[in-house]
Each structure stands twice: as structure tokens, then as C-alpha cells.
Amino acid sequence: MKLALLSALNARIANREATVLVTEMATGATRLVTPEQVMQDPLGEVLAEAFRTGKSGLVEEGRAFLNVHLPPVKLIVTGAVHISQALAEMARLAGLDCTIIDPRTAFATPERFPNVTLLAEWPDQAFLRVKPDRFTAFVALTHDPKIDDPGLVAALRAQCFYIGALGSRKTHAKRVERLQSQGFSEAEIARIHAPIGLDIGAVSPPEIAVSILGEIIATMRAKRRAA
Amino acid sequence: MTLNDSDLLARAEEWAKAGRGVAIATVIETWGSAPRPVGSHLVIDSEGNFEGSVSGGCVEGAVVAEALEVIESGKPRNLEFGVADETAWRVGLSCGGKIAVRVEPLT
Structure with missing residues (x-):
């Protein structure tokens, strides 16, 4: 592969742009295909399918190899707290694209959160830029309804594949009441994982981060687990 | 890290831009039960430094050795590892799976 082609691929990955790297097995020729170029490409339908499923593999009886690069799953966290410091690090290792939102500037400092997108803004404002979608995991960690609730509302509306909220059962019962008064159904509210995280008896903030990340991965790979 | x-x-891009063979x-x-999914990468430089994995650590040594020759020759190679190839490669996947790797x- 040419270095220039790799640079172009890396630039697209960094910009969260879906791309397929096609390698013709007979000649070794390589090319990048973007979703917009699919229909002009000789492998049109096969490429369209690859963008849909995200699956890399040999196609056309082994004549070409497709390596599919879809944007990584997003993780949006409200709360620049102790748990999110550990969670941000671990999420990066797991290949998730993590953003931390907290309007409290004493918490949201770059010193506490190196190597992660940090928005010292209210969720409503931050969500205009970091749009949650079905490929997003949302985690509410502030314990403060003023910050967590707008995040949960946006996450429920955007049908995030995972939604979790920190807090005791009592805290969550109050949260449920508030969301009901905002018009969310029982089924919608039941999508929120609370208490958050897998039950591994986590105590310290990094341990709680492991249990949260474990639950996100379990949800993300649910189909594979069932298979 | x-x-x-x-x-x-x-x-890989960084290494190449620093003038290393990659x-x-x-x-x-x-x-069968392969340890790393299709699309996984191992990147290797001309000094034998490597990052990533194509198996759980079972065949990386052999892939690195092949990669050094690929860097030297400038020609890609397709490799297969698995139970059936143990005699050919003297490295196999302990999980009993089989993988094809392009370098x-x-x-």
C-alpha cells in the first residue's frame, strides 16, 4: 500500500468518516471507497452491504478484500467526576470515542482529563455539537438532576443503544418520577440502566468504571453473545 | 500504551514518515475459533518492532519474521496459520482455529 493512501485513510478515520479499503488480491492494487462513491465502484452492491454491516472480509470468491472502517461508537458522559476520569481512559483503550460534559469548570479541567474531548458546557448546549445517536452510549454520572436529566432526555429521544445513570435505587425512583412528568413512558424509562454497571461488587472509581464499560460492551455485543 | x-x-504512518520500512x-x-476478527492489524517496522496483533500472541513471531522479508522485497505475501499448517509453519493456533493473514x- 502507498503511504499517501494510508495517510488519506487515517485522515478519514480521524474525521469519523466511514471508509472501505479495497485490496484486489490478484494485483495487490488498493483503493479507498467512501459511501458517496459506492455506486460508481465496480463492487457497488457488495460495498453498500459492507457499509451497512460494518463487516470486513474477502468478497467475490476471494478476489478482493474489504477492510471496513466505520466511525467508532461514541460514549457521552455527563459529569467530569472521579469515575469518568477512569472511564475516559478505559473507553479510549476499548476504541470508544469519548466526550465528557460538565458545566462546572472546577471539575472539567484539561489537567484532570487529558486525551479526551471535554466540554465545559450544559448538556443542552453540548449536544448541539456532540449529537447522540443510535450508535452512542450515554452515561450520567453527576448525581445532579440539573446536569444529568437533560442528558438522559436527549439520550432517550436519540435512542442511544446504551443509557446508564449513577445513583441509588432511591435516587433513581425520583429520577423516574421526573422523567414520567416529562412524558416518557415506563418502557422508555426502563431502557436506563440503573443502578449503573455490571454487578461485580465494584467499590473504587476505577472499578465502577470497569463495571460500566463492561455493561456498555455487553449491550453493544448483545447479538454476538446470543449467537 | x-x-x-x-x-x-x-x-504505521508515523513510522513510515520517520523513514522506517513498514x-x-x-x-x-x-x-473456527480464531482469536482476532477479520480486519485486525499487526504493524511491523524494519527493526522488528511491532504493535497490535493478528492472533492472541500465537503466531505474531512468525508474522514479524515474514514481514521483515516483505519490507525487504517490497512484495506482499498471504500467510495461513492453523492446525493443518503446523508442520509447514511450526506455529499453530492453540485454540484450534485457522487464520489467513496478508502482509x-x-x-
Whole structure:
């Protein structure tokens, strides 16, 4: 592969742009295909399918190899707290694209959160830029309804594949009441994982981060687990 | 620091821009219980430094050795590892799976 082609691929990955790297097995020729170029490409339908499923593999009886690069799953966290410091690090290792939102500037400092997108803004404002979608995991960690609730509302509306909220059962019962008064159904509210995280008896903030990340991965790979 | 597959390609670019010879190994096919999915990368430089994995550590040594020759020759190679190839490669996957790996030079 040419270095220039790799640079172009890396630039697209960094910009969260879906791309397929096609390698013709007979000649070794390589090319990048973007979703917009699919229909002009000789492998049109096969490429369209690859963008849909995200699956890399040999196609056309082994004549070409497709390596599919879809944007990584997003993780949006409200709360620049102790748990999110550990969670941000671990999420990066797991290949998730993590953003931390907290309007409290004493918490949201770059010193506490190196190597992660940090928005010292209210969720409503931050969500205009970091749009949650079905490929997003949302985690509410502030314990403060003023910050967590707008995040949960946006996450429920955007049908995030995972939604979790920190807090005791009592805290969550109050949260449920508030969301009901905002018009969310029982089924919608039941999508929120609370208490958050897998039950591994986590105590310290990094341990709680492991249990949260474990639950996100379990949800993300649910189909594979069932298979 | 552990790198995910996107980071690995960025690392390969970095190495090449620093003037090192680089090869990128990619899992292109798997059979049975393979440790790393199709599309996984191992990147190797001309000094034998490597990052990433194409198996759980079972065949990386052999892939690195092949990669050094690929960097030297500038020609890609397709490799297969698995139970059936144990005699050919003297390395196998303990999980009983089989994988095909393509090693490409960065030019």
C-alpha cells in the first residue's frame, strides 16, 4: 500500500468518516471507497452491504478484500467526576470515542482529563455539537438532576443503544418520577440502566468504571453473545 | 500504551514518515475459533518492532519474521496459520482455529 493512501485513510478515520479499503488480491492494487462513491465502484452492491454491516472480509470468491472502517461508537458522559476520569481512559483503550460534559469548570479541567474531548458546557448546549445517536452510549454520572436529566432526555429521544445513570435505587425512583412528568413512558424509562454497571461488587472509581464499560460492551455485543 | 486498530494504522504512518520500512499485516479470513476478527492489524517496522496483533500472541513471531522479508522485497505475501499448517509453519493456533493473514509493505 502507498503511504499517501494510508495517510488519506487515517485522515478519514480521524474525521469519523466511514471508509472501505479495497485490496484486489490478484494485483495487490488498493483503493479507498467512501459511501458517496459506492455506486460508481465496480463492487457497488457488495460495498453498500459492507457499509451497512460494518463487516470486513474477502468478497467475490476471494478476489478482493474489504477492510471496513466505520466511525467508532461514541460514549457521552455527563459529569467530569472521579469515575469518568477512569472511564475516559478505559473507553479510549476499548476504541470508544469519548466526550465528557460538565458545566462546572472546577471539575472539567484539561489537567484532570487529558486525551479526551471535554466540554465545559450544559448538556443542552453540548449536544448541539456532540449529537447522540443510535450508535452512542450515554452515561450520567453527576448525581445532579440539573446536569444529568437533560442528558438522559436527549439520550432517550436519540435512542442511544446504551443509557446508564449513577445513583441509588432511591435516587433513581425520583429520577423516574421526573422523567414520567416529562412524558416518557415506563418502557422508555426502563431502557436506563440503573443502578449503573455490571454487578461485580465494584467499590473504587476505577472499578465502577470497569463495571460500566463492561455493561456498555455487553449491550453493544448483545447479538454476538446470543449467537 | 495499548493501541486499538485505528491507532495502529496511525502508528504505521508515523513510522513510515520517520523513514522506517513498514509492513501492515491484516487478518483477511478466519475459520473456527480464531482469536482476532477479520480486519485486525499487526504493524511491523524494519527493526522488528511491532504493535497490535493478528492472533492472541500465537503466531505474531512468525508474522514479524515474514514481514521483515516483505519490507525487504517490497512484495506482499498471504500467510495461513492453523492446525493443518503446523508442520509447514511450526506455529499453530492453540485454540484450534485457522487464520489467513496478508502482509503488505508500505511503499
